[in-house]
Amino acid sequence: MGREEQVEEREVLDSIFPEEITDISDTEYRISILLDVPPDDDEDTDEPPTIVLHVRYPENYPDEPPVLELSAPQNVPTHPQFSVASDKDQLLQGLEETIQENLGMAMVFTLVTTLKENAEQLVADRKAELAKAHEEALLAAEREENKKFHGTPVTPETFVKWRAGFIKEMEEERLRLEEERLAELKKSRVKEEKKLTGKQLWERGLVGKIDEGEDEDTGLAEGVESLKVAS
Known part of the structure; x- marks a missing residue:
């Protein structure tokens, strides 16, 4: 079968x-x-x-x-x-x-x-x-690409780390600005010393002889004028 x-x-x-x-x-x-x-x-x-x-x-x-x-x-x-x-x-x-x-x-x-x-x-x-x-x-x-546009999630640990870095960065910036300010002040003082006033020049004896000469000329001129009047 x-x-x-x-x-x-x-x-x-x-x-x-x-x-x-x-x-x-x-x-x-x-x-x-x-x-x-x-x-x-x-x-x-x-x-x-x-x-x-x-x-x-x-x-x-x-x-x-x-x-x-x-x-x-x-x-x-x-x-x-x-x-x-x-x-x-x-x-x-x-x-x-x-x-x-x-x-x-x-x-x-x-x-x-x-x-x-x-x-x-x-x-x-x-x-x-x-x-x-x-x-x-x-x-x-796509997730890896999106990480470029999103910051690191804030946690107590990441915040403490960020804060310490921020304070350090701000202190470094303050010191840099202070150094620049002191340098500018130093330059200004040098320029001020180069630009002496007339009084400072006279006090340092840089214009004494010129002044005495001018006085002698002035005296001679006045004497001549007196002679002319007397005659």
Whole structure:
């Protein structure tokens, strides 16, 4: 009875997967499963991944599970988010529950459907993880950029540190201004000493001789005038 069910299931599968199914023997065949995976914006040239499901009927199938194996098509580049070599153990394990639920019935079509859904979900989850990581990286960069426009949060510790620095800066500025003021005063005093008054010049004897000469000239002039009047 098992063989009859196997032949019947194989005929049904041939009508469902006319281009995808290939016989290996009377009890063994393979089915190519193309995953419906939308390309990313920067992966327009990537082809959707394909899984090749190898099915071999044991003598008592469907009362016992079929022998399954997964492989990738030959000469096909690996998809960025999917690799049959790396993911096949996880995908085969994901079929165990479906196999147990369908023992005693033809199950290959159900297994193909489950395998396709699980693989597509695996790719979708990885795309979501990449998108999340990319978004987190952008947010982290944005937070770093925003730090340039926001001051350090004020805490008692930061305030005390700022206050000590501010007082030190103000004291240094006061000393600098005081030094400049003293320097200006020193320059002013030097200029004042260079500009002596007439009295200071006379007191220092710098104009005494000139004054005496002027007095003698004045006396001679007055004597001449007196002689003129007397005659």
